[in-house]
Amino acid sequence: MTAPLTLHLLRHGAPLISGTFLGHQDMPATTAGNDQCVAQAQAAFPAPHAPDWIMTSDLSRCAGAAQRIADHYQRPLTSDPRWRELDFGDWDGRTAADIDSDALTRFWQDPDQHRPPQGESRAALIQRVDAALADMASGTGLIVAHAGSIRAALHLLLGLPHDHCWSIAIPYAARLTLSLWPDERPAEQRPNQHHWVGQLKALQP
Numbered sequence: 010m011t012a013p014l015t016l017h018l019l020r021h022g023a024p025l026i027s028g029t030f031l032g033h034q035d036m037p038a039t040t041a042g043n044d045q046c047v048a049q050a051q052a053a054f055p056a057p058h059a060p061d062w063i064m065t066s067d068l069s070r071c072a073g074a075a076q077r078i079a080d081h082y083q084r085p086l087t088s089d090p091r092w093r094e095l096d097f098g099d100w101d102g103r104t105a106a107d108i109d110s111d112a113l114t115r116f117w118q119d120p121d122q123h124r125p126p127q128g129e130s131r132a133a134l135i136q137r138v139d140a141a142l143a144d145m146a147s148g149t150g151l152i153v154a155h156a157g158s159i160r161a162a163l164h165l166l167l168g169l170p171h172d173h174c175w176s177i178a179i180p181y182a183a184r185l186t187l188s189l190w191p192d193e194r195p196a197e198q199r200p201n202q203h204h205w206v207g208q209l210k211a212l213q214p
Contacts, residue, residue, distance in 0.1 A: 013188035016166075016207070017053050017060070017151045018159045021070040022046050023181040029104050031070075032097035032128070032157075038070040038181075045182035046074035047081065049213065050151060053184060060084060061148030066092040066155060075153040091141035094155035095120075098128025131171065135161045142166070142205065159185065166207035179212075186210040 022042015024031055038046075054060055059082040065075035067088040079086035100108055115123035120131040138161040154162075160174040166187060167174075179185070187207040 013190050013208075014147060014205075015149045015210075016145075016187045016189055017050075017149075018162060018185045018187065019046055019049055019074075019151060019153045020156055020159060020179050020181060020183050021066075021068075021153060022074060024070050029102050030097040030100045030108075030125075032094045032101045033068070034101045035068050036070055037073055042070075042181055043074040043077060046153065047077050049182055049184040050078040050081070052213070053151070053186070054082065060151045062087070062146050062150045063153075064089055064092065064145075064150065065153040066090065066094070066158065068093055068155075071153040071155065078151065078153070089141055091137040092152060092154040092158045095131065095134045095157040096129035097125045099126040100128065101125075131161075131175075134158065135164060135171075138162055139165055145205070163209070166205060167209060168206070177212075180214045184213045186213070 022038035022045050024036045024038055024042070026036060050060075061084075063075060063079045063082070063084050064087045065071045067090045071092070072086075072088060075086055105113060112123070116125060124130040134157055138158050142162065142165060152162075156179045159179055160177060163169060163177065163185070164171055164174040166189065186209075188210055189205040189207045192206045
C-alpha cells in the first residue's frame, strides 16, 4: 500500500476584533494569535524537519502567520484565495445581535438555501476548496486557513457529512493533522474533483 502523505491544516490566530461574522473582511490576527500559529508549526515540524510546502489564504489573519512560518523554515509561501472563509456578504463584520434573528436561524438551519445577503452558500465554499485540493502538491504540507474552509476540506477528504464537519470545534490557532492517500478509483467513481482520501490523525488546540 502506498505510504500516506501528511497534511496539516492550521486555523489562523484570534483576530484583532472577535465576536463578529468574519468572512472576506481582511482583519489581521493579534500578535499573540500569530505567535500561537508559529508555535503550532514548530510543534508539527521540530528541527531538523520542515514542511515540503506551505500554503495560505490570502487574507492577512492567515497570511501574517504563514509568512513568519515560511521565513522560519526558509520555504516559499503560496497564497490562494480559494482557502478563504465563507463570504458572509452584508453580515461581514457584524455581530449576531445586529442581524435579523429569523434570517440568522434560517441560515444556520440551511446555509445553502438561506445564504447571507450578497454572501456565499456553503456549497460554493466547498466547491472552491475542492478545486484548491485538486491542485495541492504532493509531500508533507501546511495550509493556514479558516474554520469554514478547513471544515470544507474535512468534508471532502474524510467523506463526513456536511453537518458533522460544521459541528467540529476548531479553535483559533488549532492544528489538524491528516494522513492522505491517493484516490485510485476511476474518475467517474470519485465524489469530488481531488485525488486524495484521508484520515484525521490529530486535532491539536
